[in-house]
Amino acid sequence: MFIVSLTYLVPLEQVDAFIPEHVSYLNEQYAKGRFILSGRKEPRTGGVIISAIADRKKLNDVLAEDPFHREGLASYEVTEIVPTKASEKLAFLL
Template sequence: MYIISLTYQVPLEDVDAFIPEHIAFLDKHYAAGNFLLSGRKVPRTGGVILATAASREALDAILEQDPFFREKLARYDITEIVPTKAAETLQYLLA
């Protein structure tokens, strides 16, 4: 499992121009089971994605499809985690 922290590298007006395409990217990978959670940072300096992938290489290939990556709008900091505890409603994540 991976925590992806995006930090915008350009003004929000530039980011906003790609929001519809970014949402389509997110939707595609939610449908494929690659993403579990995502949202904006507060304050709005970027976002966070909780993702599953077979490998770091597979995750990198997925993230390269993001228009924020393609257009160099955001920096991506990726942390791999091995979940060992979870709330009862999230036990399925402990695979």
Template structure:
């Protein structure tokens, strides 16, 4: 599993210009099963995505398609981790 932390590099006005395209991209990745959760940081300096893609290289290729990445609006930090304990609602995230 991966935690992707996005940090905006530009003013929010520029981010807002691509927000609808970014949301459409996220919906496509959810439909493909690549993303499990996402949302804005507080304060709004970027966002966070949880991904169950198995391979970091594959994840990097997926993230390269994000309009925020394509338009150089955000930096991406990828952290891999292996969940060893979850709440009952999130047991699907545990590796079998």
């Protein structure tokens, strides 16, 4: 499992122009079971994605499809985690 932290590299006006395409990209990844949670940071400096993809190379390939990546709008910091404890509601992640 991976946590992906996006940080915007350009003004929000440039990011906003690609929000509809980014949302479509996210919807596709959710439909394929690759992403399990996402949202924007507050303050609005980027976003976070939690991915169920198990392979880092595969994750990199999927992230390369993101319009934010393609257009150079954001940098991506990826952290791999191995869940060992969860609340009852999130036990399915273990």
